[in-house]
Amino acid sequence: MMGTTKTKIAIITSSLAHGGAERSCGLLSILLSNLGYEIHVVTVLDEIEFNYQGELLNLGLLKKQDDSFLGRFKRLLVFKNYLKKNNFDWIIDHRPRIPTCSELIISRFIYNPKNVIYVVHNFKIDKYFPRNKFIAKIIYKHSPYIIAVSEEIKKAIHQKFGYKNVKTIYNPIDNKLLNSLSKEKIIDKKFILAYGRIDDDVKNFSLLIDGYSQSILPQKKILLYILGDGKDVEKLKLKVAELHLTEKVIFKSKLTNPFPYVKSALFTVLTSKYEGFPMVIIESLALGTPVISVDCNSGPREVIVNEQNGLLIENYSSNELAKAMNRFVEDQFLYENCKNNASKSVEHLAVASISKQWQEILSK
Incomplete structure (x- = not known):
């Protein structure tokens, strides 16, 4: 199959809001649409914030109306009939797939497993x-491909299940879109940044706040901005207050465009316990902003070259995090070197490159 309007693709996602995985789904819809494929996006939840292209089936609207057992059954029928009516050439399913019973039903009775990625x-x-x-x-034996967004994920799948149909395709970066979204002028203060769910x-984020509090940044009047929404905002605000950092740590919620902050930050910080292939890192580097990241599974070590485009540090150590922050503030040569290398270090993740990888598997 070549990338023509005759090739129909359904992208299935939990939502188009909140996190990097969801943002990458929206970007994939744009990428494939630009290649000439007819794109449909199906969301399980009524959460639409990120850019996307294609026809949208928002199952979340039905979920809001009726989330009883009967309502869930009706949504499955709507989903099944939509797939049958459109007769998609490919279905690309990005959802976390739990619980098992539901996924068995979807894989055996809703999908044609031979065209599901x-x-x-x-x-x-x-x-x-x-x-x-x-x-x-x-569930997976008839799928032509399982796509892992990092090499570490691919290895983990191989080790546990032994599947041979696993391929790595990294999340892409749309530099043109990022640059256009990052032009807005924001605060004229020095700050570092973390963002996400x-x-x-x-x-x-508790580790981030602890590391920041132990660093020299507060006394140098370098602020910490935390952008995003989620269940732990109030808990983290309380922690900040207990550390007497309320004026230094700024929370911003309901922000659909973080990129002016990403571009203006001294550096971004990622402190996750685990990841996939964190968009925070690649978006920051693409905008010329170096990164401090913990060495979690998976993703950071596949992007960050220590002391070349960022700092890769031991996880769960607020002391190591504070030292890394101090190094970026005190060692100007190190910081400028990482900043100068940032954008070119992720050129291989540009839309043009990742598009070819998707087109290769969709043309088979």
């Missing part, structure tokens, strides 16, 4: 695969 966005592969290998085989169990 499953995408795994997280190193915690239990979010995507049943623990039972026999059931996992039932405010879920401390995953993103570990």
Whole structure:
């Protein structure tokens, strides 16, 4: 299949809001649409913030009307009929695939498994695969491809399940879009930045705040901006207050465009317990902003070359994080070197390059 309007693709995602995985789904819809494919996007939740292209089926609107057992059954029928009516050549499913019972139903009775490509966005592969290998085989054995967004995820799938149909395709960067979204003028103050879903169990913003509090940045009047929404905003604000940093740590919610802040930050920081292939890192580097990241599974070590485009540090150590922050502030040569190398270090993730990789598998 070549990239023509005759080739129809459905991209299935939990939502188009909040996180990097969801942002990458929107970007993939734009990428494939620009290649000439007819794109449809199906969202499970009524959460639409990120840019996308194609026809939208928002199952979340039905979920809001009726989330009873009968309502869920009706949504499955709507979904099944939509797929049948459009007769898609490919389905690209980005959702975390739990619980197992629901996924068995979807894989056996909703999908045609021979044209479904499953995408795994997280190193915690239990979010995507049943623990039972026999059931996992039932769901995945006929899929032509399982796409891992990092090499570490690919290895984890190989090690646990032994599948041979796993391929790595990194999340892409749309430099043109990023540059256009980052032009807005913002505060004229020095600050560092973290952004994403405010879920401390995953993103570990507590470690970020501890590292910042132990660094020299507060006394040098370098602020910490935390952008995003999520369940732990109030908990983190309380922690900041207990550290007497309320005027130094600024939370901004309901912000659909973080990129003016990304471009203006001295550097961005990622402190996650685990990731997939973090958009925070590649977006920052693409905009010329160096990164400090913990060496979590997975993604950071596949992008960051230590002391060349950022600093890669031991995870769960506020002391190491504080030292890294201090180095970027005090060692101007190191900082400028990382900043100068930032954008070119992710050129291989540009839309043109990632498009070719998707086109290669969709043309088979």
